[in-house]
Amino acid sequence: MMRRALLSLTLLGLSGLAYAKPGLEGAVEKQPLNLHAIAMFLVFVVLTMGITYWAASRTKSAADFYTAGGGITGFQNGLAIAGDYMSAATLLGLTAMVYTKGYDGYIYMLAFFVGWPCILFLMADRLRNLGKFTFADITAYRLNQGKVRTMAAVSSLTVVCFYLIAQMVGAGQLIKLLFGLDYNVAVVVVGALMMIYVTFGGMIATTWVQIIKAVMLLTGGTLVMLLAFTQFDFSYTKLVKAATDLHANGFALLTPGNLLSDPVTAISLCMGLMFGTAGLPHILMRFFTVTDAKEARKSVLYASGFVGYFFNVIFLMGLAAILIVGQNPQFFEGGVVGGKLIGGGNMVVMHLAQAVGGNMLLGFLAAVAFATILAVVSGLALAGASAISHDLYARVIKKGAATEAAEMRVSKIATIVLGIVAIGLGILFENQNVAFMVGLAFGIAAAANFPVLILSMYWQGLTTRGALAGGYAGLISAVLLVVCSKSVWVAVLGNPAPLFPYEQPAIFAMPIAFLAAWLVSKLDGSAQARAEMEAFEDQFVRAQTGYGAATAAAH
Amino acid sequence: MSSAVYARIRENPKFQELVARRSRYSWFLSILVVAVFYGFVLVVAFDPKLIGAPIAEGSMWTVGIAFGLCMFVGFWLLTALYVHKANGEFDAISQEVVRAAWKEGQP
Numbered sequence: 001m002m003r004r005a006l007l008s009l010t011l012l013g014l015s016g017l018a019y020a021k022p023g024l025e026g027a028v029e030k031q032p033l034n035l036h037a038i039a040m041f042l043v044f045v046v047l048t049m050g051i052t053y054w055a056a057s058r059t060k061s062a063a064d065f066y067t068a069g070g071g072i073t074g075f076q077n078g079l080a081i082a083g084d085y086m087s088a089a090t091l092l093g094l095t096a097m098v099y100t101k102g103y104d105g106y107i108y109m110l111a112f113f114v115g116w117p118c119i120l121f122l123m124a125d126r127l128r129n130l131g132k133f134t135f136a137d138i139t140a141y142r143l144n145q146g147k148v149r150t151m152a153a154v155s156s157l158t159v160v161c162f163y164l165i166a167q168m169v170g171a172g173q174l175i176k177l178l179f180g181l182d183y184n185v186a187v188v189v190v191g192a193l194m195m196i197y198v199t200f201g202g203m204i205a206t207t208w209v210q211i212i213k214a215v216m217l218l219t220g221g222t223l224v225m226l227l228a229f230t231q232f233d234f235s236y237t238k239l240v241k242a243a244t245d246l247h248a249n250g251f252a253l254l255t256p257g258n259l260l261s262d263p264v265t266a267i268s269l270c271m272g273l274m275f276g277t278a279g280l281p282h283i284l285m286r287f288f289t290v291t292d293a294k295e296a297r298k299s300v301l302y303a304s305g306f307v308g309y310f311f312n313v314i315f316l317m318g319l320a321a322i323l324i325v326g327q328n329p330q331f332f333e334g335g336v337v338g339g340k341l342i343g344g345g346n347m348v349v350m351h352l353a354q355a356v357g358g359n360m361l362l363g364f365l366a367a368v369a370f371a372t373i374l375a376v377v378s379g380l381a382l383a384g385a386s387a388i389s390h391d392l393y394a395r396v397i398k399k400g401a402a403t404e405a406a407e408m409r410v411s412k413i414a415t416i417v418l419g420i421v422a423i424g425l426g427i428l429f430e431n432q433n434v435a436f437m438v439g440l441a442f443g444i445a446a447a448a449n450f451p452v453l454i455l456s457m458y459w460q461g462l463t464t465r466g467a468l469a470g471g472y473a474g475l476i477s478a479v480l481l482v483v484c485s486k487s488v489w490v491a492v493l494g495n496p497a498p499l500f501p502y503e504q505p506a507i508f509a510m511p512i513a514f515l516a517a518w519l520v521s522k523l524d525g526s527a528q529a530r531a532e533m534e535a536f537e538d539q540f541v542r543a544q545t546g547y548g549a550a551t552a553a554a555h
Numbered sequence: 556m557s558s559a560v561y562a563r564i565r566e567n568p569k570f571q572e573l574v575a576r577r578s579r580y581s582w583f584l585s586i587l588v589v590a591v592f593y594g595f596v597l598v599v600a601f602d603p604k605l606i607g608a609p610i611a612e613g614s615m616w617t618v619g620i621a622f623g624l625c626m627f628v629g630f631w632l633l634t635a636l637y638v639h640k641a642n643g644e645f646d647a648i649s650q651e652v653v654r655a656a657w658k659e660g661q662p
Binding site for chain 1: 565573585589604606617626630631634638641
């Protein structure tokens with residue numbers, strides 16, 4: 001059903017979602033070859049290839065491959081998390097959103113941000129103290145390894161696949177726009193580079209790609225913001241006054257629009273973004289790369305600092321673009337101010353870069369956008385590959401008897417397969433609207449991964465049956481609700497009206513998952529369930545103190 | 556073997572005190588963040604006009620921007636506060652408890 005649904009996608013313009021990846025609204029015009037951008041991107045590729053070569057020589061054990069040997073510092077990991085978390089949609093989509101919708105963009109960014117403090121307060125220490133390579137290490141800690149890991153792997157792979165498709169299609173469209181390369185070439189380049197980084201360099205290379213990308217993104221964004229801000233004498237008051245005077249919405253630009261007027265949608269969206277963040281396998285995996293709980297906490301401090309800072313930079317860029325881009329005929333098709341922006345709505349920040357810093361800055365920012373996609377897909381591929389090799393192969397199929405060398409071999413093969421699948425799907429979905437896929441990925445992460453993960457850490461009463469019931473109930477309800485919502489049922493399947501009136505599944509799917517996990521655990525009176533509850537005692541001490549946790553020295 | 560260490564840690568009153576204090580601290584901060592943020596979301600949903608109103612007559616700062624910026628900065632400061640407390644005070648107690656339990660097991 002899902003497969004048919006996806007294959008029969010029809011082209012449709014659905015925008016306005018912050019998750020909407022650049023160029024996801026369908027086909028975009030190919031732009032002339034951008035030599036500055038290509039040159040800067042090549043520098044990035046050469047640098048990261050050098051790092052991958054160096055990383056390959058240091059990737060010997062499974063721990064090196066999955067978690068960089070647990071030797072990443074909190075600061076490095078903070079940057080890498082920021083690099084993993086802020087995708088091209090953050091830079092392009094959110095700037096465009098502030099440009100057109102003003103304050104709505106700020107609300108989205110707050111929702112994207114607010115999950116981080118809660119991850120720190122409730123999860124960071126426990127993740128590091130209990131986990132080793134994947135988050136299923138935690139959910140399966142005292143439960144039935146085979147069943148719980150299978151479930152975790154299924155939902156991880158679902159999240160990874162939807163996220164990957166969205167990134168690949170976005171990458172192809174974006175590169176076509178920014179670099180003037182052919183769509184298929186762009187998708188193959190992204191897939192191939194990702195496979196090289198991950199198979200040869202594992203987590204060490206992936207981490208450094210993410211760190212470099214985060215530094216480039218922060219630098220590029222800050223530079224554009226400062227250059228744009230000079231035109232307003234660094235006065236926020238002056239900027240807002242000019243922007244609201246000019247914008248069609250006037251001062252209402254700073255009032256929430258109809259995007260979030262419905263309380264159910266608003267809360268559901270915020271829940272999806274917040275708890276989805278805490279259930280994304282590629283983000284959770286980053287917590288296992290640091291030495292101990294201390295560094296894990298520091299990583300969140302740095303990551304949330306960078307993310308929060310950058311969101312405010314984006315807000316200023318969006319406001320400045322209203323004046324600098326919005327009044328300049330050179331950025332509009334046919335030179336008609338207020339018409340269609342050249343390259344589509346998501347190009348706002350690129351035009352802004354060109355307006356304030358010329359072709360060099362435009363090229364740099366385009367290279368940043370490409371690097372951004374690479375960093376995110378590499379993180380995703382590694383998370384997907386580890387679910388296959390560490391959870392499914394080593395623990396479910398081989399029941400823990402697989403050698404480390406065999407497990408690593410499987411993860412490398414899995415990376416190549418995921419890369420090929422991602423390229424194939426990227427090409428297949430070229431002209432489709434895949435905006436709903438990132439929403440779906442967050443929804444599944446929030447409803448299938450997060451409830452079981454948090455319960456396994458906090459609730460002694462959780463049993464294997466309860467975890468399975470909760471995980472699968474969350475997965476199925478999130479997928480069904482998205483399929484029945486407007487973005488798939490109407491926009492993709494062409495039905496006249498949606499079966500489910502809301503776009504965001506989290507507010508419904510999350511309680512279903514929690515309820516199923518609670519109810520089934522409560523009704524589970526088996527001897528196994530009692531043993532599992534008893535095992536919570538030791539797990540609890542380890543979660544609190546880190547005694548017995550996988551450490552860098554142990555590898 | 557490690558199970559015996561876990562049992563000794565669990566029985567240490569200092570451990571129980573640590574757990575109680577740390578979880579009080581982290582739940583308090585989490586509920587604070589969630590309550591403030593979802594309170595804000597409800598205002599967005601039910602009274603968007605208030606969000607778009609200037610904080611003072613003629614000011615270019617609106618309630619929404621000012622409060623949003625305060626959340627960005629404030630929540631980040633809370634993370635800094637938690638990291639400071641957990642990495643300093645709490646981790647010191649935790650290490651002490653683990654060391655005591657481990658030593659006790661040595662012949």
